[in-house]
Amino acid sequence: MTFDPASFVFTPQEAPSEIRASTVLPALRENVEFTTEDGKVLVGELALPASGEITATLITLHPLPTHGGFMDSHVYRKASYRLPALAGVAVLRFNTRGTASPRGTSDGQFEEGLGERYDVEAAVRFAVERGLPNRWLVGWSFGTELALMYGAVDPVAAQVEGAVLLSPPLHRATDVHLKEWAASGKPLTVLVPEHDDYLQPAEAAQRFSLVPQARLVGVDGAKHLWVGEKYAARILDEIVDDVTPAGAGAAGLPREWAGSVASA
Template sequence: MEIRASTVLPAKRENIELQTGDGLTLVGELALPQRDPVATLVCLHPLPTHGGMMDSHLLRKASFRLPALADLAVLRFNTRGTASERGTSQGAFGDGEGERFDVAAALEYADFHDLPRPWLVGWSFGTELALKWGRDPLVEGAILLSPPLRRATDADLDAWAEFGRPLTALVPEFDDYLRPEEAAKRFARVPQAEVVGVDGAKHLWVGEPYVRIVLTEIVRRINPGALPLPTEVPTGV
């Protein structure tokens, strides 16, 4: 059976709630592999005022595929004031500032539930949250999809450089906000940063070929032994 955009592979899926330090309840989902996970993706979604949520397609497809294909746990959640099919998180959009408590709540959940090796995977607005608020000792590294570097400043990049954890930016060739050449200049101040330009891609990564590139690059950094990711699975799986 070919893995298609709508394919959902086996995982142990659980609706979860996160409690923030400022008293809000956020809704989310944890998808676990059938055996012990080797690492955890903590997913930070795109801008909620422009439709971003925990079900934004790259994050949803990561949760549908990577527990089965790469033994990764995938934690997705709606930041404050964000709604999806799972429900609506309490609070109101904080323009990247109040969301510092949301990032902390997700990492606290991962720690309390002994989820191994947390990596932040941010997309667009989510990359800003990762850079600004993700410098937690629990975090092994971050993967940034379509980073705009608007709310996240050079000071945040300098702080990540000092943090010292791996940082990979996947930058679409035709991104609306930051393209590979400029991204390479901006991220040069982070010695451990890697900028990967993706030919033909756009900010929203529409199309199965680009989804597969993104998921492959995530796995390459976190569990390379699981590569290459299969494009087919046995019928009935």
Template sequence: MEIRGPLMLPARREDIELETIDGLRLVGELALPENGEPRAMLVTLHPLPTAGGFMDSHILRKAAARLPALADIGVLRFNTRGTESPRGRSDGEFDGGRAEAFDLAAAVDFVRERGLPRPWLVGWSFGTELALKYGRDHEIEGTILLSPPLHRATDDDVAAWAGDTRPMVVLVPEFDDYLRPDAAMRRFSTVPHATLIPVEGGKHLWVGEHQTRRVLTEIVGAVHPEALPLPVQWHGGAAHRD
């Protein structure tokens, strides 16, 4: 069976709730390898909710559908405050990336409390702003930024990572709507250890199976490179269309 589109591979999946320090309930899902413990965890931060972003935004949904089975990587997805998806609506209201600092903290705390290993932040678009602004304050392995617009995250927020040795991987689409590779090279030049990867033919939303595979490959390459190359065919247990 070819691995593409909404194919969901076997995993242990659990509907979860996060509680923020300001008393909100955030809905989410935890996906872990079907057998054994994960080699690492992805704490995912979705695109802008006022533009349709949520925990089911397709790259994050496909990461949760595929990576526990293909790479032994666990995936935590959740709706930030005020965001709704088929899983449900998180309490509160969108705060433009300010109080969402508490949402990120609740997700990282959940991973730590569960004893899950090696959490990485994976932000997409708006989610990269949260990772850049607030990720340094938490015990994470590193950050992966997909299509960073650098709207809410300032140059000072970026430069603050200069003295932080944790890995930072930045995927910048060639035809991004907000920040393209040449500009990204300049904006991230203050973080010498950042690995900036221009993606030929890429666009902000990473549409299409080719772009999905490219993004998931880069994520796995940063987090658990021994799992590469990712298979494109599934020969294991039961899988189904999401």
């Protein structure tokens, strides 16, 4: 059975409580589908602020599906649980072709990042057609490859402001793609864990020197999967700082919530 995000039950609180990994804050959540140029139906979820203006839109590209990556990979799940309420940010998550999650399974099969070009284009087109403003790609691991390969060339380049990369391995993405980003002039933020399995901060700084506008942040103590609330919260702060006018604030996003909450 497909998970329905409208099934979350929100309960008022008598006092503020700590935001934990399973905390779900209020938002307008809906299951969505969109179709790629080559006819694949992709499934996902869109989470919008329950009220007020949308400050930014995240189009998330998940880690490698052949190694457990999907739209519910924990950083993206927490982004959808928190950012609409805490920062007015819309979060679009979806399964690339052939990827399954509790939301459902997208058509097709894994194509090593080649056919997935159509997936990126379809997701961005969906965001445009829904009128979602200030659109940013956010890629994690394999998702960074997709962002780098397809985000700085049309049609995507004309429809997004820039990208945030989490744990880029730079396996499929090459210097050619980095030079395309450089030529585009679009902002690129690169968050690199100190103990990454594939690309650590020193080498990342050398590789991304091809993109003069890239902002590279090495995160002490972190690993490729950003396990732990400390690192997930840090990532969400960095993303909000980059994509919204107000940013996350000097102290970062709130770590407590005083309104109604649900639990995942």
